[in-house]
Amino acid sequence: MQHLRKKRKFRRERNQRNALIKSLFDGLVLHEKIKTTEAKAKEIHSLIDKIINRAKEAQKKEKKVATIRLLSKVLNKSTVKKLSGKFIEKFNERKSGYTRVIKLSPRKSDNARMAIIEFV
Template sequence: MVQRKLSRKGAERKALLRSLMISLFKNDRIETTEPKAKEAQRSAEKLITTAKDDTRNARKKAMSILNDKEAVTRLFEDVAPRFMERPGGYTRILKLGPRRGDGAEMAILELVE
């Protein structure tokens, strides 16, 4: 599985994706650049699928990835129960167009209702 580098080294990229996912689970939507949104979507979808199986091991795995107690609690108590009947496709990306300052393609990543 190939991952976008996002012009960052491994640890920086991991921290960026972690913070994007934490913001997504806390706020239900985030606005970021399109490549970052696509990478965060891949990781978030996998984490939500893991959270649907509400076990101690699943919580430990989510905590090791997110490292934020509030986000993990919200993921398991609010987000995952909403998607119990849904087999996948928990998030959507809405394209916004170019950012004014540098022309970067912007997008909104949000949880599907």
């Protein structure tokens, strides 16, 4: 049963799902705006807050190197570099709500609900 389960599976195995989320996250950080399905956008929306808050905590404390190492295991190096530099300054006064999901019209080929996720 799906009671109290928060993560979406996207009809993929765990490794494929993690790779999909990682590539969506990398694309969003590098391009600051991506167009994807609504379910994927909502899933990334919750993860962005957690990762940016962790990077912000690392800036305040002396755990900066350890946190950057942890993030670099999960994300690409260019993403971690941009995340630990530009985004920390941009979202310094904000506590959450770093992204917005804008719903679009359905895709013509398969009628999937589409959305744009972008940084505020």
